[in-house]
């Protein structure tokens with residue numbers, strides 16, 4: 431397995447990654463999730479051996495300090511698959527097989543391995559096409575097949591889906607997870623997109639300004655964001671504090687602490703005639719999936735809410751309930767609720 435201990439990287443004395451300690455067990459997919467400039471790519475490059483780092487990077491307990499990039503047994507895949515434009519899809523996938531020991535395989539064995547990889551990524555029959563004739567999503571699948579060709583002991587992915595449009599990103603993300611799981615690949619994926627991280631990874635490490643601020647399995651990070659910044663970064667719509675937080679926590683049936691804080695999804699407050707909260711609609715907008723409201727809630731202030739049926743007009747009085755599974759207490763050591771509904775179960779954009 432991969433272990434990082436107090437890994438730091440600086441460019442001309444300016445720190446880009448600071449004291450990162452992480453473990454990645456065999457067969458797991460870890461997403462490094464953070465905003466642009468938080469040091470994700472730098473850390474990935476350090477793991478690949480492309481960036482000199484302080485601290486210890488080791489594999490199965492052995493230091494990689496003096497192991498050059500091409501001897502680490504890792505494969506890299508980038509946002510723009512970086513295929514050879516003049517080579518066919520099959521030749522692109524076969525390329526690393528030819529370079530490595532596997533090059534000793536017979537032509538026939540290589541061709542059958544390539545066919546198997548193309549099937550794995552859903553591109554059976556595409557072998558003779560040129561990259562220029564493929565869609566962006568198909569090109570990324572070829573890049574993935576090529577990265578997997580040499581059975582890397584670790585796959586390093588840098589924003590593999592970021593160049594794709596939203597619908598495709600979601601579909602290819604689900605495929606990527608299936609492919610990595612089926613192949614039993616250990617992977618470290620860098621992304622700034624929380625949806626991408628939640629779709630593909632088993633574990634998350636959230637990065638901010640060069641440091642890992644939170645690490646854990648998906649549901650754990652999701653339900654207990656380390657702090658308000660992390661909650662907002664993970665896609666919670668708002669973080670309420672003080673009396674407003676107390677009102678929402680109480681309505682959700684969650685514990686109210688001395689210094690109440692609660693992070694709420696856009697759909698945490700739901701219009702419900704028997705709900706405990708009262709409010710007045712500020713604005714309403716019907717989207718294909720739900721009716722999104724802004725409601726001035728008594729004791730809370732203006733917050734987002736959803737209406738399961740009907741579009742109430744501005745000024746209309748409504749009652750609301752709070753869905754505990756769509757609220758979280760940042761920094762709470764104890765679970766905010768027993769709900770296990772994670773982002774995989776939630777609708778997009780809720």
Ligand code: ADP
Nearest residue numbers: 441445446464465466467468469470471472473
């Ligand atoms: P991320 O991948 O999270 O967007 P990066 O690892 O690319 O972040 O960058 C982290 C920080 O290091 C940024 O401030 C960036 O400007 C800086 N940086 C990255 N690469 C270099 C480089 N080759 N030389 C100097 N500074 C760099």
Ligand code: MG
Nearest residue numbers: 470471472620
């Ligand atoms: Mg980057």
